[in-house]
Amino acid sequence: xxxxxxxxxxxxxxxxxxxxxxxxxxxxxxxxxxxxxxxxxxxxxxxxxxxxxxxxxxxxxxxxxxxxxxxxxxxxxxxxxxxxxxxxxxxxxxxxxxxxxxxxxxxxxxxxxxxxxxxxxxxxxxxxxxxxxxxxxxxxxxxxxxxxxxxxxxxxxxxxxxxxxxxxxxxxxxxxxxxxxxxxxxxxxxxxxxxxxxxxxxxxxxxxxxxxxxxxxxxxxxxxxxxxxxxxxxxxxxxxxxxxxxxxxxxxxxxxxxxxxxxxxxxxxxxxxxxxxxxxxxxxxxxxxxxxxxxxxxxxxxxxxxxxxxxxxxxxxxxxxxxxxxxxxxxxxxxxxxxxxxxxxxxxxxxxxxxxxxxxxxxxx
Numbered sequence: 001x002x003x004x005x006x007x008x009x010x011x012x013x014x015x016x017x018x019x020x021x022x023x024x025x026x027x028x029x030x031x032x033x034x035x036x037x038x039x040x041x042x043x044x045x046x047x048x049x050x051x052x053x054x055x056x057x058x059x060x061x062x063x064x065x066x067x068x069x070x071x072x073x074x075x076x077x078x079x080x081x082x083x084x085x086x087x088x089x090x091x092x093x094x095x096x097x098x099x100x101x102x103x104x105x106x107x108x109x110x111x112x113x114x115x116x117x118x119x120x121x122x123x124x125x126x127x128x129x130x131x132x133x134x135x136x137x138x139x140x141x142x143x144x145x146x147x148x149x150x151x152x153x154x155x156x157x158x159x160x161x162x163x164x165x166x167x168x169x170x171x172x173x174x175x176x177x178x179x180x181x182x183x184x185x186x187x188x189x190x191x192x193x194x195x196x197x198x199x200x201x202x203x204x205x206x207x208x209x210x211x212x213x214x215x216x217x218x219x220x221x222x223x224x225x226x227x228x229x230x231x232x233x234x235x236x237x238x239x240x241x242x243x244x245x246x247x248x249x250x251x252x253x254x255x256x257x258x259x260x261x262x263x264x265x266x267x268x269x270x271x272x273x274x275x276x277x278x279x280x281x282x283x284x285x286x287x288x289x290x291x292x293x294x295x296x297x298x299x300x301x302x303x304x305x306x307x308x309x310x311x312x313x314x315x316x317x318x319x320x321x322x323x324x325x326x327x328x329x330x331x332x333x334x335x336x337x338x339x340x341x342x343x344x345x346x347x348x349x350x351x352x353x354x355x356x357x358x359x360x361x362x363x364x365x
Contacts, residue, residue, distance in 0.1 A: 027275035028268055029064050034291035036060045041302045045335040052246035059257025062196040066203020069150045077151035084147045090356040095300040103130045122185035133304050142192040146200050161210040168198040172254040195250045198258045212269035219266050223259040230256030293365035294350040305341035309334050
């Protein structure tokens with residue numbers, strides 16, 4: 001999720017014209033990003049511990065963002081960083097006005113750390129009451145730091161691409177076995193950067209063509225080894241962490257995401273997968289377009305939508321017809337209501353992403 005959606009050149013067409021795909025968009029990556037967002041929402045609705053093993057959404061999103069960042073850095077670094085900040089912060093501020101306002105009304109007393117609600121270089125503070133809404137901001141904070149570090153990271157990567165890529169897993173290993181980061185904003189941020197560093201640098205490798213030049217046997221073998229290492233660590237330390245959920249086990253998350261995302265990107269690089277046929281499935285293609293154009297909005301507002309779905313469903317119990325015919329107790333019904341509310345938030349606030357990207361504001365892209 002993150003503001004790592006690079007603006008594409010759009011074709012203006014008259015109403016009723018056949019849909020035209022955005023030039024410069026890659027439907028393979030767009031589809032992966034849409035799937036990642038769907039999986040994130042489903043995970044937060046159901047809490048499935050196995051969801052990250054099926055599809056490590058955050059690793060995928062950081063990998064895609066790294067690719068786009070490497071492409072953007074063909075331009076001056078300062079301009080690229082400013083552009084990324086401009087795309088990220090206005091949707092974040094819009095969402096934050098509601099979340100911070102609700103917490104203040106509920107009696108929350110912020111300290112100086114409220115500055116992180118302006119630029120989330122650290123985890124923004126919040127009340128326990130609003131935690132379910134603001135706890136997702138770790139992704140924006142991590143993404144922001146990767147954006148700021150990318151000009152330097154890309155230079156280092158290009159000095160020795162393959163060694164730097166492999167060594168990008170070293171920090172999370174060191175944090176696990178040599179030095180535990182402190183449990184504060186600095187330590188948490190450092191650990192998240194280390195967890196997804198490989199995926200971000202892998203995006204560089206894909207963009208620069210390094211990944212495509214590697215031999216299939218070596219890539220597949222190392223990817224499967226990373227997957228095996230991540231899965232083994234998650235299940236072997238299940239008692240220690242109380243779960244095998246990758247989100248709670250940074251080392252397992254790092255290795256599983258590394259192997260999974262490498263295979264996805266290598267398939268793209270070697271097999272030239274582009275999902276170009278998706279354009280013939282007009283409704284699905286349109287849905288993928290909306291997800292990508294409103295990725296920040298979907299990510300920011302989805303937890304709030306799931307939170308609001310609960311009291312909304314509770315009210316349905318007071319209507320006899322709803323109680324009789326609707327599956328009000330089902331988590332799947334909660335997910336459906338959540339998506340309806342997400343769609344509403346996209347219509348109400350998604351245009352902020354257009355303004356941030358200096359595009360003409362639209363209710364739906």
